[in-house]
Amino acid sequence: MWTQRTPEEVAKWHEATEREARSHGRLIAGIVWVGVSVLVAGGWFVSFRGGFATHSSTSGSFWLRLPIFAALALPFAWFVYRRESRSELAKLTRRSICTKCEASGESEPGTACQCGGTFVAASTVRWVED
Numbered sequence: 001m002w003t004q005r006t007p008e009e010v011a012k013w014h015e016a017t018e019r020e021a022r023s024h025g026r027l028i029a030g031i032v033w034v035g036v037s038v039l040v041a042g043g044w045f046v047s048f049r050g051g052f053a054t055h056s057s058t059s060g061s062f063w064l065r066l067p068i069f070a071a072l073a074l075p076f077a078w079f080v081y082r083r084e085s086r087s088e089l090a091k092l093t094r095r096s097i098c099t100k101c102e103a104s105g106e107s108e109p110g111t112a113c114q115c116g117g118t119f120v121a122a123s124t125v126r127w128v129e130d
């Protein structure tokens with residue numbers, strides 16, 4: 001059955017959720033950072049007008065340019081990290097559960113469920129075995 005979390009448990013839930021959101025942000029930002037650095041250092045630029053990638057024949061060593069572009073792409077990766085972890089945190093915090101049929105969604109806490117139950121914020125309840 002679902003029981004109310006104590007204030008300490010709610011605080012722990014928020015801590016864990018923030019960690020989860022941050023690690024999600026790190027993952028996305030890491031992929032973007034590596035991807036952008038490698039593409040730009042490799043001389044591949046996405047042409048938004050043409051909608052396809054064009055290869056500009058740039059000379060010089062790829063491995064020499066990679067750290068330079070990786071450093072240049074770092075502020076962008078930081079921006080992606082901040083944006084992604086914020087939106088993930090908002091998504092996780094919005095999560096609510098119907099304590100009657102266990103449907104989960106993003107309904108406002110207090111919203112009536114189709115089964116006749118009521119949605120509550122996922123942060124305020126936890127499941128315990130009877």
Ligand SMILES: [Zn+2]
Binds near residue numbers: 102117
């Ligand atoms: Zn329900």
